[in-house]
Amino acid sequence: MKSACLSILCVFTVIGFSYAQSIEDLMGEVSTGNLQTKVAVLSGEQSANINGTMQTITSRVHSNNDLAADYIKEQLEALSNLSVEFQNFNTTGKNIIATQIGQTNPEDIYLVCAHYDSVTTYCADDNATGVAAVLEIARILSSQCTDNTIVYALWDEEEIGLRGANYYAEQAADDTNGNTRDNILAVVNMDMIGYDGDAPGTAGDNDFDIDVRNIANSVGIKDDLLAILNTYTFDLNEIVVNPGTTASDHSRFWNQGYSAVLVGESWETNDETPDYHTSNDRVEDIDFQYMTELTKLVTAYMATKSGLINLDNGITQSSNMLSANQSSVSYQWFNCDTNSEITGETNQTFTPLSNGNYAVEVSNGSCSEMSMCINFSVLNTEEFSTNEIKVFPNPVTSILKIENLTQSKINVVLNDISGKAVKELTTEKELIEINLNTLSPGVYFVNINADTKSSTFKIVKE
Incomplete structure (x- = not known):
C-alpha cells in the first residue's frame, strides 16, 4: 500500500426474530x-x-x-x-x-x-x-x-x-x-x-x-x-x-x-x-x-x-410455522441443511415437519432475494430440564462436554452461525465429548433432540 514514508446465505436466528433489510x-x-x-x-x-x-x-x-x-x-x-x-x-x-x-x-x-x-x-x-x-x-x-x-x-x-x-x-x-x-x-x-x-x-x-x-x-x-x-x-x-x-x-x-x-x-x-x-x-x-x-x-x-429495492426477504416464526414477510410475490422454500428446494412448498407460509434450518426465496418477477436461514424446532416436544442435559464448558476452547442424564438416545447437531451443521452424532452415552479444535472461533448452537424433548444451547468457541 503506502510507502514507508507515508452456498445460501444464512444467519442463525431464534424464534420470534424477523429480519428487515434497513x-x-x-x-x-x-x-x-x-x-x-x-x-x-x-x-x-x-x-x-x-x-x-x-x-x-x-x-x-x-x-x-x-x-x-x-x-x-x-x-x-x-x-x-x-x-x-x-x-x-x-x-x-x-x-x-x-x-x-x-x-x-x-x-x-x-x-x-x-x-x-x-x-x-x-x-x-x-x-x-x-x-x-x-x-x-x-x-x-x-x-x-x-x-x-x-x-x-x-x-x-x-x-x-x-x-x-x-x-x-x-x-x-x-x-x-x-x-x-x-x-x-x-x-x-x-x-x-x-x-x-x-x-x-x-x-x-x-x-x-x-x-x-x-x-x-x-x-x-x-x-x-x-x-x-x-x-x-x-x-x-x-x-x-x-x-x-x-x-x-x-x-x-x-x-x-x-x-x-x-x-x-x-x-x-x-x-x-x-x-x-x-x-x-x-x-x-x-x-x-x-x-x-x-x-x-x-x-x-x-x-x-x-439503492435497496423494497423487497422484504425476512421471515416471521411462530410456534408451528414459518411465514415470509413479503406478500403478493412468488415463494420457494429451501432446506438449508441440504441446500435444496422443498418440492411443492411455494406458498407464503410453510409448516416444517421436522427440525432443521429453513429459508425462503421471494421473487417479484424481476428480482429475487433469499432470506436468512431460520432454525426451526417442531414444537411437539418439551425442553430438557437442567437436571437432564448439561452442556459445558461455555465458553469452550477445545472439548465440549454434554452430560446426558436422560438414560435415552439423543441426537446432537452442532450448527455454526450460518445454520450449517458442522458436527452431528446420535448416542446413548452419559458423557459425550466433542472435539472442536478444527472449528473457527465464534458462536455455535448445540441442538439436542430425543423422542419427546428438544433443547438448543448457545455456546462460544474461543
Whole structure:
C-alpha cells in the first residue's frame, strides 16, 4: 500500500426474530467472527477448504498467490446474485471481479475493492484485512436486490505497481473503437484497515483516514461517508486527507477521471502498523473491533448508494410455522441443511415437519432475494430440564462436554452461525465429548433432540 514514508446465505436466528433489510440491520450483519476467520485464512494462519481439500495459503506474493485467488473466487461464487470471474491482465496477474447487476440502473456502478497480493508471508493487515472486508460486504449485500450495480473487486500486483487496478480502470475508461466508458460512480478502496495502536478509551482512539482528492466527485464520496458516520452509531474518528495518497489502487481510478477514495487506518496520524511490509504483520496485532467498525461504514455506504429495492426477504416464526414477510410475490422454500428446494412448498407460509434450518426465496418477477436461514424446532416436544442435559464448558476452547442424564438416545447437531451443521452424532452415552479444535472461533448452537424433548444451547468457541 503506502510507502514507508507515508452456498445460501444464512444467519442463525431464534424464534420470534424477523429480519428487515434497513441499512442499520445490514450493518448489524457484519460479523467480527467472519472477519477474523478470513484474515486468518488469507494470512496463512488457518487452513480452509480450497478446491475441495483443506489447504493453507502460505503465500500471497504476486508470483505465488494462485491459491489465495482460488479461495477468494470460491468464497464469492458461494454467494447468490453474483457473476464471478478472473480478469487476467498479464501472464501471472489476475484480478477477481464479482458483479451484482442492478435491477433499475444496471449501467450505474459502485465499486468496493482491495488488493490481495502481499510482499512477503502473513501480511495480515496488508491487505488480508481489506480483502476480508470486501468478502463480508459481498456476503451481506449479495442477498439484496439493488437499483444500481455493485462490483466487488480484488486486485492483484498492487505491491509491484498497482497493476491490477490500473488495468481494470484503463479498460473501464476505454471509449475507443466503439467501446463505451463504464459509468463508475464511486470507488471505495479498503487498504490496511486493521491496526489501531491507541489504547481503548484514550483520546484519538479509532482514528481512520479518508484519502481524497478534488477529482470527479471524489469529495462527494467523502461527504457521503461523513453523513453515514453522523447518521448511525460508530466507534470511529475520521481524518480527512486532501490531497490524499496516490500509493494505493484508488489512485488508478483518479488517473482515469473516476471518483474514488481510500478508507484505511490512520497513516496521517502515524498510527499505521509498525510491522508494515514484514512477516511480523500477523493476526495477533489486528484490532478486529476497529476493523468491524470500518467494514460496517463501507457496508452502509454501498447499501445506501446502490439503492435497496423494497423487497422484504425476512421471515416471521411462530410456534408451528414459518411465514415470509413479503406478500403478493412468488415463494420457494429451501432446506438449508441440504441446500435444496422443498418440492411443492411455494406458498407464503410453510409448516416444517421436522427440525432443521429453513429459508425462503421471494421473487417479484424481476428480482429475487433469499432470506436468512431460520432454525426451526417442531414444537411437539418439551425442553430438557437442567437436571437432564448439561452442556459445558461455555465458553469452550477445545472439548465440549454434554452430560446426558436422560438414560435415552439423543441426537446432537452442532450448527455454526450460518445454520450449517458442522458436527452431528446420535448416542446413548452419559458423557459425550466433542472435539472442536478444527472449528473457527465464534458462536455455535448445540441442538439436542430425543423422542419427546428438544433443547438448543448457545455456546462460544474461543
